[in-house]
Amino acid sequence: MIGRIFVSTLMCLSLLIASxxxxxxxxxxxxxxxxxxxxxxxxxxxxxxxxxxxxxxMKAQIIIENVAGAGGTIGAARVxxxxxxxxxxxxxxxxxxxxPALYRKLSYDVFKDFEPxxxxxxxxxxxxxxxxxxxxxLQELIAYVKANKDKVTYANAGLGAASHLSxxxxxxxxxxxxxxxxxxxxxxxxxxxxxxxxxxxxxxxxNTTSQIKGGKIKVYGVTTKTRVPSLPDxxxxxxxGLPNFEVAVWHALxxxxxxxxPIIDKLVxxxxxxxxxxxxxxxxxxxxxxxxxxxxxxxxxxxxHLKAEVDKWAPIIKKAGVYAD
Ligand code: ASP
Numbered sequence: 001m002i003g004r005i006f007v008s009t010l011m012c013l014s015l016l017i018a019s020x021x022x023x024x025x026x027x028x029x030x031x032x033x034x035x036x037x038x039x040x041x042x043x044x045x046x047x048x049x050x051x052x053x054x055x056x057x058m059k060a061q062i063i064i065e066n067v068a069g070a071g072g073t074i075g076a077a078r079v080x081x082x083x084x085x086x087x088x089x090x091x092x093x094x095x096x097x098x099x100p101a102l103y104r105k106l107s108y109d110v111f112k113d114f115e116p117x118x119x120x121x122x123x124x125x126x127x128x129x130x131x132x133x134x135x136x137x138l139q140e141l142i143a144y145v146k147a148n149k150d151k152v153t154y155a156n157a158g159l160g161a162a163s164h165l166s167x168x169x170x171x172x173x174x175x176x177x178x179x180x181x182x183x184x185x186x187x188x189x190x191x192x193x194x195x196x197x198x199x200x201x202x203x204x205x206x207n208t209t210s211q212i213k214g215g216k217i218k219v220y221g222v223t224t225k226t227r228v229p230s231l232p233d234x235x236x237x238x239x240x241g242l243p244n245f246e247v248a249v250w251h252a253l254x255x256x257x258x259x260x261x262p263i264i265d266k267l268v269x270x271x272x273x274x275x276x277x278x279x280x281x282x283x284x285x286x287x288x289x290x291x292x293x294x295x296x297x298x299x300x301x302x303x304x305h306l307k308a309e310v311d312k313w314a315p316i317i318k319k320a321g322v323y324a325d
Contacts, residue, residue, distance in 0.1 A: 023262035026086050027060035034082075034090045036075025037157055038185025039066045042123065042204035046251055047091040049283050050120060053274035058266065062089075068184035070324070071160030073099050073106065080108035084258035089267065090114070093123075093251045095160040097309035101317040102160045103324050110310065114254040115264055116302035118271050122248040123289045125166050125223040126208045127237065129200035130193050131216060138220045138240035141200075146176050154178045155189040155201040159324050162249040163189070165313075166202035166223065168320055173242055193217055204249055205231070205288030223247040228288040250309075252302050264299065272297050 035047045044066060051062040067075035072095040082088035096110055108114075127138070135141035145152050154171075156163040163186050171177055183189040186203045193201060194216050202223070209230060211217045221237040222228050223246055237245035253271055255264060274280055275291035284290050295301065317323070 023086075023260050023266070026263050026266060027058055029060075029087060031055070031058075031060055031062045031087050031089060032065050033062050034075050034079050034088065035064055035066050036068060036072035036090075036092055036095070037066065037161070038068045038183070038187040039064075041157070041185035041187030041190075042162075042207035042249075043091065043093055043251065044185070044187065045206045045287065046121060046123070049280050050091065050253070050271070050274050053277040053280050054267075054270040056277075057270040057273035066185075069158065071095055071099065071102070071158035071164060073103055073160065076110075077107045079254065079256055080113035082256045084115070084256040084260075086255065086259055086263035086267070088256060089117070090254045090256075091120070091251060092254065093249050094162055094165065094309065096252070096254075097306055098160045098165060098313045098317060100310060101314040102322060110306065113257050115257055115259045116299040116306065117253040117255060117264060117267050118297035118299065119292045119302050119305060120251040120253060120271070120275070120297070121284060121289050121291055122250050123162075123204045123206050123287075124228050125162065125202050125247050125249060126205055126212065126231070126234065127170070127200065127202050127220040127223075128193065128208050128212065129218045129220070130196045130198070131218055132196065133199055133218055135220075136218075138235075138237065138242060141220050142174050142241070145178060145200075146174065149176050149178055152178060152199045154180045155186070155193060155198040156180050156182055157184065157186050157189060158182050159322070161186070162247070163201050163203050166247050168322060169245065169247065170202060170242075172320065173245060190217075202247075209287050221245075222288075230286055230288045250305065252306070254302075268298055 033051045035044050037043045055062040067078050079090040135144040154167050181198050192198045212219045219234050221240040222234050
């Protein structure tokens with residue numbers, strides 16, 4: 001009996017030492033960051049900036065793999081099944097909190113299958129339309145879509161995408177259901193918007209700012225309480241006539257459940273460094289956002305936030321009666 005306890009203690013100890021030695025060498029090869037939306041879209045843009053800066057901090061290469069579809073749930077499922085060795089990490093947004101209520105048959109659990117690393121940024125949304133969409137301000141747009149509800153089309157990136165959630169809030173605010181066109185990300189949706197194949201969408205400033213500034217699309221409002229400094233001429237939705245229409249798309253970083261704590265600690269440190277990186281700060285500002293405060297870039301803050309967001313969205317989604325099987 002005593003012998004058996006001794007052997008199992010010894011085994012635990014050697015496992016611990018092995019995982020510590022493994023963590024000391026970490027990272028010794030390329031790290032893959034999974035982005036659950038298309039390349040060239042808003043989440044991809046945030047991921048590439050953060051991945052590059054984290055890689056510099058850890059003296060490692062971080063490559064981006066876009067595993068898009070179903071509002072981010074395909075990429076999340078892939079991460080949930082990945083080896084918890086620190087070589088797969090996951091950048092997702094608010095969709096991580098809404099998926100449990102939206103998808104009846106989710107193959108993963110947002111709490112049990114992921115290790116939180118930290119929050120990254122809260123990105124404002126903009127209501128944008130194809131350049132030749134007739135309405136010229138938000139009031140005109142609301143009247144126009146109500147009068148033409150059978151022919152106007154709204155683009156989104158699938159159930160649970162920020163563009164879908166905001167569209168849901170918008171349709172409920174104007175009490176009008178519209179035809180939605182789903183994409184694997186708002187990167188491809190933006191191409192169709194600029195090409196005139198779809199009428200309008202609500203999308204992150206990380207995807208819309210340069211097209212707005214370049215005059216390639218029309219903009220009707222930002223979803224923040226106050227105006228976005230990089231888009232000073234764009235009114236808030238509240239100013240433009242939709243009171244209290246506020247949405248911020250929080251982004252966060254995770255690893256598969258079971259990733260050793262010493263590795264998570266290294267990833268947290270790299271994330272914190274990335275959020276202080278001058279290129280990240282400058283690009284974020286140009287794209288209408290900023291890094292979160294340092295005390296939100298850690299596992300505890302993300303855990304608390306995720307739980308609060310899951311609890312916040314579940315009744316809203318239930319009431320809206322939106323779900324996927
Ligand atoms: N974040 C998504 C993307 O990168 C779009 C969305 O959530 O609406 O394409």
